[in-house]
Amino acid sequence: MLVDSPPEPRAETAPVPPTHRAIRAVGLLASVVVLVLVALASIAIGAKGLSSAQVWHGLFHDSGTYADVVVDDRLSRTVLGLLVGAALGLSGAVLQALTRNPLADPGLLGINAGASAAVVTAITFLGVTSLSGYVWFAFLGAATVGALVWFLGGSRGATPVRLALAGTAISAALYGYLQAVMITDDAALGTMRFWTVGSLGSATDATITQVVPFLVAGTVLALALARPLNALAMGDDTARALGANLHRTRALSMAAATVLCGAATAACGPIVFVGLMVPHTVRSFTGPDLRWILPYATVLSPVLLLGADVIGRVVARPAELQVGIVTAVIGGPVFILLVRRRRTAQL
Known part of the structure; x- marks a missing residue:
């Protein structure tokens, strides 16, 4: 007589030796220390020279x-x-997991x-010119596109490929519209010149107050999705076998990425x-476990x-380069090196 064996315990990732977990924990703590040092440098160093006193x-x-x-x-x-660095890093990590x-990005x-x-x-049609005014339009635009991509990607039947294709098509159409309006409207071009490259130069307490609720909510949601996204990374069939709700995980992932990226873009530009x-x-030294990728990305992206x-x-000095220009100049060559490595980090 055959007796069914007891079900194996559910696990979303392969067991990690305690030594590896300790190394990752120490690495995360070291990353926090680096972040604190960089934040202090950001306060102490600028286009205008100031003494430590x-x-x-x-x-x-x-x-x-x-x-x-x-x-x-x-x-x-x-x-x-x-805030914006953490939001961009988290949204990127979630989208990489969602689209496999x-x-x-x-x-x-x-x-x-x-x-x-x-x-x-x-700016062009409603006459909005202040950051406090158009920050809400930026967030609304990001949320609208996120919902549209989810709908065009199949909604409850959305797949990584469908989401990526829908996002690419919408991006192409919107950037065409954006360029057409800016070219034909000098006022819009002048106002958007710095915003479109990305800048922290216009940061104010009011801007922080406006976007921080969205950034906090998006961060909490993204970190809570680590385990479901780990299951999703194993494939739909395996994720279902592990008890993951595919449709809910994908919908919440889209929502988290939209809230984080939308609020960050609204405050600083793309x-x-x-x-x-x-x-x-981060994935190259943490492995595919999102329970480590998300915290590391949250800490190292602001760095x-x-x-x-x-x-x-x-x-x-005494002028400034917009941060979006610097990240592009630094990020391009570094990312090419990462991609061309013999062992590229895979999902």
Whole structure:
């Protein structure tokens, strides 16, 4: 008489030896230390030279002097850079897992294009010119495109390939619209000139207050999706066998990526390579487990963004290079090296 063997315990990833977990934990702690150092450098270093005493005074004794105002501006810029960097890294990691494409980024699904097109429309046809005004249009555009991609990708029957194809098609259409409007409207071109390349230069407390609820909500949702996305990475059949709800996981992943990338783009403009390069790099030493990839991407993406912003302030003194330009200049060659390595990180 045959007796059914007891079901094996469910597991989303292969068991990790305790030594490896300890190494990853130490690495994550070291990454946090690096982030703190880069954040301090972002406050202390800028296009305008300040002494350490002036920086210290501006942090704790704001008396309205020129140095205190500069330090206050740098502090807002650093806080926004921390939030936006974490959002871009998380959204990139989620989208790479969702599409099973290690080279995916927030631009793949048209979210950046949706935010940009909405801002151009607001400036050209509605007369909106302030950041506090068009930040909401940017977020609305990103959310609308995210929902449209989900619908065109098959909704409950969405697959990674369908989502990627729908996002690529929508991006092409929106960027064509964006270029047409900017070329034919000098006012829109002048206003959008810096926003479209990505910048932290216009960071204010009001901007941070507007976007932080969305960034916090998106971060919590993305981190909570680590286990379901691990199961999804094994294939639909295996994920179902492990008890994962494919449709819910994909819908929530799209929502998290849209909220994170939409809010980040609304605040700073479309910043390239951060959401693509950092999760891909992290995967090369953490492995495919999203329970480690997502925290690492959350910590190391702001390191790249703030580091690029500091470089942009220094290399063109007394002027500045926009952070989106610096990330593109740094990210392009570095990412080519990563892709051409003999052992490219796979999903």
